[in-house]
Amino acid sequence: MKVIAVVGNGIAGSEAAEAAIRVDQKARVVLMTKEPFPLYSACVLADYVADRIPVQRVILRTAEDFGKAGIELLLSSQVTDWSAEEQLLHFDDGTLRYDRLVIATGSRPIVPDLPGFGKQGVVTLKTLGDAEMLRAAQGSAAVVVGTGPVGIEAAIALRRRGWTVALVELLDRVLPRLFDAPLAAALKTRLEDHGIDVFLGERVLEITGKTRAEGVKTDRRTLAADAVVLVIGMRPELSLVKKDKVALGSSGGIQVDRQMKTSREGVWACGDCVESEDLITGRRGLFMLWHNARLQGRIAGANTAGAARRYPGSLNLTTVNVFDETAASVGILASEVPEDEAMVLHRKGPWGELWMVLKDQSLIGVQALGRTERVGGLMGMISKGKDLRKALLKEPNSAEGPGGWILRGVQKDLLRLIDAN
Amino acid sequence: MALPRKAAFVDLGSGRVEVREIPRPLRESFLGGRGIDMHLLYHLTETNLDTWDPGNILVLGAGVLAGTPAPLAAGAIHIGGRLPLTGLAGSLILGGFFGAELRFAGFDHLVIRGRAEGPVYLSVQDGKIETCDAAPFWDEDSLGAQGVIRDTLGEDNAQVLSVGTPGDGPTPLELRADAVHCREASELGLLMKSKNLKAVAVRGTMPIEIEDPDKALRCLGELMVHSPLPDAADQSGRDIIQKIYEDECLQALIDSLGIMKCSSDLLSPEMQQWELYGLLLEAVTGLRCRPSELMRTGERIFNQEQLFNIREGFTGAQRERLFKGHFFWGELWPKSW
Amino acid sequence: MIDSERCIGCKLCEVVCSVKKERVSDPSRSRIHVLFWEGEAGALPVFCQHCEEPLCALVCPVNAVKREESTGLIIPDRELCVGCGGCVSVCPLYGAGFDGIEKKALRCDLCQGDPTCVKYCPTGAIRFADRDQSQIDKKRAAARKLYPR
Numbered sequence: 001m002k003v004i005a006v007v008g009n010g011i012a013g014s015e016a017a018e019a020a021i022r023v024d025q026k027a028r029v030v031l032m033t034k035e036p037f038p039l040y041s042a043c044v045l046a047d048y049v050a051d052r053i054p055v056q057r058v059i060l061r062t063a064e065d066f067g068k069a070g071i072e073l074l075l076s077s078q079v080t081d082w083s084a085e086e087q088l089l090h091f092d093d094g095t096l097r098y099d100r101l102v103i104a105t106g107s108r109p110i111v112p113d114l115p116g117f118g119k120q121g122v123v124t125l126k127t128l129g130d131a132e133m134l135r136a137a138q139g140s141a142a143v144v145v146g147t148g149p150v151g152i153e154a155a156i157a158l159r160r161r162g163w164t165v166a167l168v169e170l171l172d173r174v175l176p177r178l179f180d181a182p183l184a185a186a187l188k189t190r191l192e193d194h195g196i197d198v199f200l201g202e203r204v205l206e207i208t209g210k211t212r213a214e215g216v217k218t219d220r221r222t223l224a225a226d227a228v229v230l231v232i233g234m235r236p237e238l239s240l241v242k243k244d245k246v247a248l249g250s251s252g253g254i255q256v257d258r259q260m261k262t263s264r265e266g267v268w269a270c271g272d273c274v275e276s277e278d279l280i281t282g283r284r285g286l287f288m289l290w291h292n293a294r295l296q297g298r299i300a301g302a303n304t305a306g307a308a309r310r311y312p313g314s315l316n317l318t319t320v321n322v323f324d325e326t327a328a329s330v331g332i333l334a335s336e337v338p339e340d341e342a343m344v345l346h347r348k349g350p351w352g353e354l355w356m357v358l359k360d361q362s363l364i365g366v367q368a369l370g371r372t373e374r375v376g377g378l379m380g381m382i383s384k385g386k387d388l389r390k391a392l393l394k395e396p397n398s399a400e401g402p403g404g405w406i407l408r409g410v411q412k413d414l415l416r417l418i419d420a421n
Numbered sequence: 422m423a424l425p426r427k428a429a430f431v432d433l434g435s436g437r438v439e440v441r442e443i444p445r446p447l448r449e450s451f452l453g454g455r456g457i458d459m460h461l462l463y464h465l466t467e468t469n470l471d472t473w474d475p476g477n478i479l480v481l482g483a484g485v486l487a488g489t490p491a492p493l494a495a496g497a498i499h500i501g502g503r504l505p506l507t508g509l510a511g512s513l514i515l516g517g518f519f520g521a522e523l524r525f526a527g528f529d530h531l532v533i534r535g536r537a538e539g540p541v542y543l544s545v546q547d548g549k550i551e552t553c554d555a556a557p558f559w560d561e562d563s564l565g566a567q568g569v570i571r572d573t574l575g576e577d578n579a580q581v582l583s584v585g586t587p588g589d590g591p592t593p594l595e596l597r598a599d600a601v602h603c604r605e606a607s608e609l610g611l612l613m614k615s616k617n618l619k620a621v622a623v624r625g626t627m628p629i630e631i632e633d634p635d636k637a638l639r640c641l642g643e644l645m646v647h648s649p650l651p652d653a654a655d656q657s658g659r660d661i662i663q664k665i666y667e668d669e670c671l672q673a674l675i676d677s678l679g680i681m682k683c684s685s686d687l688l689s690p691e692m693q694q695w696e697l698y699g700l701l702l703e704a705v706t707g708l709r710c711r712p713s714e715l716m717r718t719g720e721r722i723f724n725q726e727q728l729f730n731i732r733e734g735f736t737g738a739q740r741e742r743l744f745k746g747h748f749f750w751g752e753l754w755p756k757s758w
Numbered sequence: 759m760i761d762s763e764r765c766i767g768c769k770l771c772e773v774v775c776s777v778k779k780e781r782v783s784d785p786s787r788s789r790i791h792v793l794f795w796e797g798e799a800g801a802l803p804v805f806c807q808h809c810e811e812p813l814c815a816l817v818c819p820v821n822a823v824k825r826e827e828s829t830g831l832i833i834p835d836r837e838l839c840v841g842c843g844g845c846v847s848v849c850p851l852y853g854a855g856f857d858g859i860e861k862k863a864l865r866c867d868l869c870q871g872d873p874t875c876v877k878y879c880p881t882g883a884i885r886f887a888d889r890d891q892s893q894i895d896k897k898r899a900a901a902r903k904l905y906p907r
Contacts, residue, residue: 043819349575
């Protein structure tokens with residue numbers, strides 16, 4: 001009987017295990033996680049912190065569910081070592097020999113080298129355990145360091161619970177990897193309107209206090225803080241693959257081919273820990289998003305069991321909820337392109353904003369605040385190398401999607417922008 | 422009880438907007454659309470007002486069935502005002518979805534008085550009315566202006582009523598609700614432009630209450646089964662349409678409901694559609710409407726309009742002559758004249 | 759099934775869909791929407807196409823969007839949905855609706871096999887056909903556009 005081992009029970013590992021058993025019902029699929037919980041959604045931890053959903057809606061699978069599917073689930077089972085040549089995984093209480101391995105260890109929060117980091121009240125927000133700690137935290141003032149989607153949602157969650165909240169960001173705008181300046185500014189205003197202080201272009205130097213956090217010192221001020229949430233970014237969790245057991249890509253993620261195979265025979269990888277190729281732009285990088293992990297997991301799992309499915313590429317689309325509004329971004333930001341090469345089109349209205357990024361003759365990125373269906377609707381028109389003019393001048397029909405319709409009002413301006421270049 | 426809804430009173434000179442709830446007894450007597458518009462026109466126009474006096478009002482009225490399960494969603498908009506060139510009570514229906522969208526934005530009627538200082542357009546959205554600058558596109562034709570407004574507002578779902586300039590001088594202008602529904606040579610368009618009002622843009626996402634949703638859907642279903650759209654290409658279809666155009670009271674009623682005359686399912690050999698319409702109206706609005714009451718309402722609306730004309734000093738015969746001339750304006754002489 | 763040549767943009771489908779599903783006339787909560795072009799391009803009704811490889815299901819952070827076993831339709835589980843709007847942002851066809859009041863995802867569910875919009879469309883621009891080959895071709899065409907490789 002083939003033994004397929006999956007390390008990590010995030011969405012990637014979970015999908016891998018389920019796909020593997022679907023393809024080969026006779027395989028022994030062992031799914032292991034170092035956490036005491038089965039699959040849960042890291043994306044909705046903020047909603048849980050804010051008390052908007054009970055923990056039962058955060059956890060997506062029970063041990064029973066996995067059992068019914070024929071998958072062996074090992075909770076609280078950290079892999080302490082990996083003997084790659086012998087195909088052995090080591091635990092505190094034993095070993096497991098596998099025929100096929102899927103690495104789905106996900107990502108870990110980047111922890112800054114900060115004085116005072118170890119004090120009580122300082123948390124990250126990556127695991128369900130972190131969320132429980134934050135929920136139980138005592139105090140009234142919170143400082144959230146980092147304004148990525150997790151930071152923004154953490155700040156909102158704490159504000160909803162009545163905390164005084166301050167956001168500190170190193171760069172010059174909030175959500176800097178998702179939105180260019182104008183939409184970022186609009187989102188900052190929304191946050192401030194709800195009582196969250198936002199400090200941009202500031203660096204955190206120290207967390208003050210004795211054993212408990214009392215404040216956060218930046219290069220400009222000191223903020224009171226009973227709780228400090230450090231959410232400055234994620235890195236692939238690679239403690240399993242130390243000593244070059246598998247090749248890594250330049251972005252730091254595990255290098256995989258289209259079938260999610262690593263450089264080592266019999267070993268696949270999926271999820272936040274891998275480097276993948278962006279579907280729209282073709283660039284390689286870390287696209288650590290739920291839907292990418294999920295699809296990668298499905299493909300990796302199926303392939304360990306004998307299939308030969310191929311991953312089409314990662315979709316770099318993120319949706320963020322800011323109080324009662326939704327914002328979304330897909331593709332490349334204008335700030336990621338050399339200044340004289342990017343063209344932008346910005347439209348504001350009572351129902352939000354739309355921001356389009358163009359390069360040469362192509363649409364390469366879309367950002368929207370409110371009416372985010374426009375982002376999906378325009379996806380079909382985003383492509384590096386595709387001439388937007390052709391798409392704009394085509395007859396509308398249902399197979400083409402609503403892209404042409406969305407752009408009909410700005411068609412003239414877009415054509416002018418492209419031709420002027 | 423489904424009905425209570427609002428009318429907004431906009432003074433372009435001062436920029437003030439006042440909103441009032443439409444009293445139920447008024448609904449019972451005049452329904453909506455042309456009915457209430459004519460009522461407002463009569464009461465809010467001072468007698469012997471000079472043709473171009475800013476005190477003349479322009480009224481936009483959505484049919485009482487607009488935006489509800491009614492044929493074509495009854496989306497048409499009724500526009501009323503004192504015709505600047507003839508002095509008669511003017512009444513115009515433009516099909517499309519403007520009337521429905523106005524209701525989703527929270528208003529059933531818009532009464533516009535005064536003259537703006539500079540070129541403006543109104544932006545109506547979910548209970549709010551704003552005056553915006555129309556100077557950049559004042560000279561655009563009616564369709565072009567709509568595109569500019571949608572882009573400026575960043576709202577590609579907005580419905581726009583716009584006025585355009587096909588010629589120079591005080592010739593009647595084009596008044597347009599959308600790409601298809603437009604009235605060339607419209608005196609009401611001229612009235613609108615004389616107020617420095619280029620367009621009214623609406624966008625709404627507020628729900629419209631339906632008294633009895635299941636019944637309304639059932640009535641609509643039956644209406645559609647019994648009366649397909651009359652085909653103007655065949656004789657019986659033309660007879661139906663002709664009949665409607667000859668019966669002014671019937672027209673007035675249709676214009677108050679918001680349905681299109683050309684798609685009017687009201688007339689059929691069996692006449693049972695009156696019952697169905699009454700039932701539909703009741704299911705949607707909660708107003709009790711027997712066919713005979715509906716007919717009387719049509720008469721009442723028509724009479725209200727005639728009262729206005731009489732007050733302005735027109736006799737019946739004069740009115741008849743002028744009316745025919747006005748109605749067929751576009752066809753009477755070539756556009757190049 | 760859509761025959762966009764016949765659509766006149768009257769939007770009655772939006773009205774009756776919302777009346778049927780939400781008991782008030784509220785096109786913003788309708789499961790079908792009409793994209794209306796000015797000029798001759800006409801109008802296009804859009805609604806969930808129940809894609810074979812649904813992006814919305816992939817994106818849902820609580821796996822609430824699933825394919826119903828009995829019907830094969832993509833339906834979000836209202837209880838599980840947390841209203842994040844991820845599915846709305848990702849659908850390439852303007853097919854994912856959203857209830858802005860309850861904050862829940864909405865999908866056309868073909869009204870248990872008797873679609874309301876089909877019943878009331880005055881021109882027959884929307885028709886209901888079970889497992890039509892053209893539907894599958896259309897989905898393939900749309901999918902091919904997103905996954906060119």
